[in-house]
Amino acid sequence: MATPGKNNDLALTKDARHWHEATLVKSEMTASDIKSLTFSVKNWTEHKPGQHYDIRLTSESGYQAARSYSIASPPNMKGLVEFGIQLLENGEVSPYLFDLQPGENVEIKGPLGGHFIWDDSMPGPLVLIGGGSGIVPFMSMIRHVRSKKINKKIILIVSAKTLDKIPYYKELESYKDKNIKIVYTLTSKSPPGWKGYEGRINMEMVSKELKDIRKEMPMVYICGPTQFVESIADGLIKLGLNSHEIRTERFG
Ligand SMILES: Cc1cc2nc3c(=O)[nH]c(=O)nc-3n(C[C@H](O)[C@H](O)[C@H](O)COP(=O)(O)OP(=O)(O)OC[C@H]3O[C@@H](n4cnc5c(N)ncnc54)[C@H](O)[C@@H]3O)c2cc1C
Structure with missing residues (x-):
């Protein structure tokens, strides 16, 4: 039987259940419609390749919107997390992330996901x-x-x-x-x-x-x-x- 708060592959760390502030430190285009955004993350936790974070934006009126984004960086970039965001012109969240400038903050929760992961103990190509x-x-x-x-x-x-x-x-x-x-x-x-x-x-x-x-x-x-x-x-x-x-x- 599954343990509450723990899936079969990977237990979520305590920090992964809460929102943390992340500050954009680098942004660059990696395709004509995809931008790589690297954040400096408070309470950084090492991830497993394949995992994702939820990113949350809050407007001045207090309205919040959150979406999931996969992690592009390898696990050894201590304190930093890179995402690759595709711009959906009419999307609610991706255009804001696309326009984010270094020094600006978002909130993130993660690393999340216990099935779509790979670690180097797994055999085979x-x-x-x-x-x-x-x-x-x-x-x-x-x-x-x-x-x-x-x-x-x-x-x-x-x-x-x-x-x-x-x-x-x-x-x-x-x-x-x-x-x-x-x-x-x-x-x-x-x-x-x-x-x-x-x-x-x-x-x-x-x-x-x-x-x-x-x-x-x-x-x-x-x-x-x-x-x-x-x-x-x-x-x-x-x-x-x-x-x-x-x-x-x-x-x-
Ligand atoms: C586990 C997970 C990981 C993800 N990782 C990434 C990632 O690494 N990079 C990334 O760019 N996105 C990723 N996504 C998708 C992301 O969460 C958002 O759905 C996406 O950015 C659109 O959000 P939006 O608010 O801009 O658009 P919304 O306002 O949510 O959607 C606008 C419209 O676009 C449609 N739509 C949503 N996604 C797509 C798409 N990919 N292609 C075409 N139409 C779409 C919606 O159905 C809707 O009709 C991931 C999703 C999940 C569940």
Whole structure:
């Protein structure tokens, strides 16, 4: 039986249940519609790659709005947490976060989430499939693997409308090596000479990319808009993967 306040994978620390002040210290574009925001956090707690925080904004009238955002930074950035926020023009919260200036504060609660996590004690290769800002939690995983020099095979499959909408593209390109394979697919318009895939992620593409590591029992993480996540998870089950090999995070 589950213990109250504790899920099966990870107990929430006491600090993760309360709102804490966070001050923006750095902001930069990581794609044409995604901004990386790094906050200095009071009561900082080490996270597990894949986890998220809730961010809360309060207006002068006292109205509050909160949304969840995945952590892009690796766990070892003591006192700092980075997020990757996609701008939704008509959204309630993301435009405000997008306009936030260094020195300004928000409230955050976390780290949260006990299922969509990866830590280096987990065996097998990692297959990470993300749509747009859905690759944000994968940045935490990949950066952790790189900074700790963990010997781990990773295949990252990224889908974005256009090349300029692939988050962290330059950084991802710098990670490609014998252990880290990055596969891109552009769903709207590709530049001349594009060598990646075109169109939505489909099972033909996924089974081709996974062919060499299927035997090694990879853990598959899928993250992005709900429909994207569900169609890929269903496809993987049809390909013969077991549900316990697949973890999903839906951004809504
Ligand atoms: C666990 C978790 C982690 C998340 N991590 C991230 C993250 O790392 N980066 C990030 O940018 N977002 C992330 N999200 C989504 C985020 O919480 C917000 O939903 C998003 O920023 C929109 O909020 P908003 O207030 O701007 O828009 P809202 O006012 O809430 O929504 C405006 C409209 O846009 C639709 N909408 C919401 N999300 C999307 C989307 N992704 N694409 C298209 N339409 C959408 C809504 O259904 C609504 O119709 C995460 C969500 C969850 C649950």
